[in-house]
Amino acid sequence: MQKQKRLQKTVRIMQNNRYNHMGIHFVIRRADESDVPEIMTIMNEAKNDMAHPEWFVADDENYIREHLQGKGYVIVAESPIGGIAGFFVVKYPEDEENLGTYLEFDREQLAHVAVMDSAVVGSVYRGNGLQEQMLEAAESLLDKEKYYYLMCTIHPDNEFSRNNMESHGYKVKKIALCYGGLPRCILLKNLRKC
Numbered sequence: 001m002q003k004q005k006r007l008q009k010t011v012r013i014m015q016n017n018r019y020n021h022m023g024i025h026f027v028i029r030r031a032d033e034s035d036v037p038e039i040m041t042i043m044n045e046a047k048n049d050m051a052h053p054e055w056f057v058a059d060d061e062n063y064i065r066e067h068l069q070g071k072g073y074v075i076v077a078e079s080p081i082g083g084i085a086g087f088f089v090v091k092y093p094e095d096e097e098n099l100g101t102y103l104e105f106d107r108e109q110l111a112h113v114a115v116m117d118s119a120v121v122g123s124v125y126r127g128n129g130l131q132e133q134m135l136e137a138a139e140s141l142l143d144k145e146k147y148y149y150l151m152c153t154i155h156p157d158n159e160f161s162r163n164n165m166e167s168h169g170y171k172v173k174k175i176a177l178c179y180g181g182l183p184r185c186i187l188l189k190n191l192r193k194c
Contacts, residue, residue: 024080026130028137031074031087038084039064039074046120055155057179059089059118067091072117075137077130086121088134090114090142099151102176102186114147116170119161131164139168148191153184162187 031039040061047058067074072091079085093099093115100113116138121130139150154161156175162185166172170187178184 024128026080026085026125026128026133027078028130028133029076029078030141031068031076033065033068035074035076035084035087036061036064036068039076039087042084042087042120042122043118045122049123052155052157054182055158056120057182064089067117072114073138073141075134075141077121077125077134079125084122085125085128086119086130086134088119088131088138089117090138091117092147099153099186100149102178103173103188105149109149112147113149113151114142116150116152116165131161132168135164135168144191150189150191152187153178154187156183156185165189 043058043064046056047053064074067089072089074090075088076084077086091097091114093113095101095110097115098105098110098113099115100110105113116135119131119134121128142150150170152165152170154165156162162172165187168189170189172185173188174186176184176186178186
């Protein structure tokens with residue numbers, strides 16, 4: 001039953017794919033193991049290409065694979081000419097990784113947190129609204145009975161990502177040091193209040 005529900009949601013995402021402002025059609029879908037090499041290429045490009053390296057903390061291949069195998073999931077945007085244009089990681093956090101601890105959530109609240117963890121779009125595909133489309137797809141796949149506190153971190157100076165998340169109902173709740181001392185806005189979207 002659970003597998004069938006997930007498949008129905010994936011089909012719905014594929015049906016809701018839309019053209020960007022330039023008329024280019026991207027397929028937004030759930031990633032699988034075969035996407036990992038291209039995801040890592042985009043991850044490494046972002047790590048090496050950032051004008052502000054403190055804005056992005058890259059993950060390794062094992063991290064991506066763990067999320068494909070149940071620690072969460074990954075959404076990809078596939079370009080019309082083939083290949084992955086971007087990805088979006090959703091994490092079901094363990095206790096020590098749970099952003100709810102920054103907001104002093106109790107144990108019950110922590111059990112209902114999902115982290116919108118990483119969003120990266122390849123440099124040649126930026127400006128096509130892919131981060132927004134992948135966010136919407138990622139949210140649509142969540143089990144909203146279990147995960148209704150959606151959280152993320154964004155560097156305080158990264159206005160594009162911050163505006164994108166805020167336009168989807170995320171609110172800055174705190175600025176804290178994360179990832180080894182890097183400043184981050186902690187954002188929360190409470191689906192029970194939407």
